[in-house]
Amino acid sequence: MTVLAARGIRKSYGGREVVAGIDLDLARGECYGLLGPNGAGKTTTLRMLLGLVRPDAGEISLLGFPVPKAAREGRMRVGVVPQVDNLDPDFTVRENLVVYGRYFGLREREVAARIPALLDFAALQARAGSRIQELSGGMKRRLVLARALVNDPELIFMDEPTTGLDPQARHQMWEKLRVLLRQGRTILLTTHFMDEAERLCDRLKVIDHGRSLAEGSPAALIAEHIEPEVVEVYGEGVAEWLEAEGRALAVRAELHGETAFCYLRDAGPAVASLRNRPELRFMHRRANLEDVFLKLTGREMRE
């Protein structure tokens, strides 16, 4: 069953098309990733899907409600984890949850009944009375997540949920997301972290310049777009090695600055060649989603 559907949504700002015809279909219970470099149109897409920005063209159905016409009804059963923490700094942890529940028309008593479970989920049981300034970055992030669950949502939007967190906090956040998926909730996730997308997403879409470049499961995208093995080579003389030997041994090879990227079906001969070049350092690894992402969206810096 489709939880969220979009057909050909478009949005321009000042003559520049930020979203240029995106289609989406999220099935119940899946974790769907929206990946793209900065400025690719991810956040604008999310805002249109929530009914916060009016699309120039296209159709959106959010939990069966047409958006933006009935976006408010759709958002009744949606939770949102924004990119930037926007907790109320004047309130305690508990007050943040109570006040946010009111925006969904929930009575204090209803929210109060849910708070212990929400605090438990966010591992903030001992912090109910703490002010927001007293919380660590990871705690704030977990509270934002708990706040997004105050209305028991079917669908959760997460805009870069782990940006700025340390590895411990990221892993903890991923564990929370897995629990939510086990509960049958659907998640739409945007992220810059390819390892995060590879770990969590059942399916994902890579977008750039407002257009969809590829869609599929992480494994399928890797198999479709990239050779299975990668050798990265660094050090003085890397360009010379690449031209003399590397390029012939790889299916594809690229030189970026001081690093050569060799994409291969079998890395054996390239590794053997590099063992004879002690001045070069190298790393042999399996192809991953980041390779796919960089191949599809290029390596130039985005501002």
Place this chain on the structure above:
Amino acid sequence: MTELSGAWVAVWRRNFLVWRKLAGESITGNIIEPLLYLLGFGFGFGAMLPEVDGVRYIAYLAGGTICYSTMLAASFEALYSGFSRMHVQRTWEGILNAPVSLEDVVFAEWIWAASKSFLSGIAVLLVAIALGLGQSWTMLLIVPLAFLVGLTFSGLGLIMTALAKSYDFFMYWFSLVLTPMMLFSGVFYPLANMPPWLQATANALPLAHSIALGRPLLLGRWPQAPLVHIAVLAAYAIAGYWIALVLLRRRLTT
């Protein structure tokens, strides 16, 4: 097309809860300053002046003080606190992700800033009454008047908030609009003492109409042409809110 729903009450209650936590600071700030002006000018100038408009100077000053302190409280809330919630703390962004429309949020901010300034106006009214400056039951009509004055300046202030890039922008509103209005609308001296062009300008602006209602009501007199003054204040209030809503829609949802 209106998208206003009952959800605005939840947003108003959010602001009220913050205010309740900081009520001491807020009320002190809102009362002390007008009180100092009232006592300082009232007794200082009052000692040198014969009666103004048939009453002691401090009694003359009190009605204007209630109006301008309400104006300032509504303006501070709609500009600085409103901008903080919209832009700096991103409170609105969080609220708008819930089933709450932008119109709910802006309407709540409008009513909230008016509510807060209403409390300030009432506080100054109580001080005036405590000083024995209230003359009759008509001063009770200042209670609804304070709310209307709050709505007027809260609506106008939200236009500035909708246009602001940073807090610095608000200096224009305070220096070029509110302070001149305070000095030339008859708070401290009768408007009739001003040159005609200044009187005409003041009469086109809302503070003079607030004072034309507030001062006589405090002194136990019936205002002249009260409906005209009420209509001008209401027109500024509604136009301010409506323009702010249009600007904020453009700023935040396109």
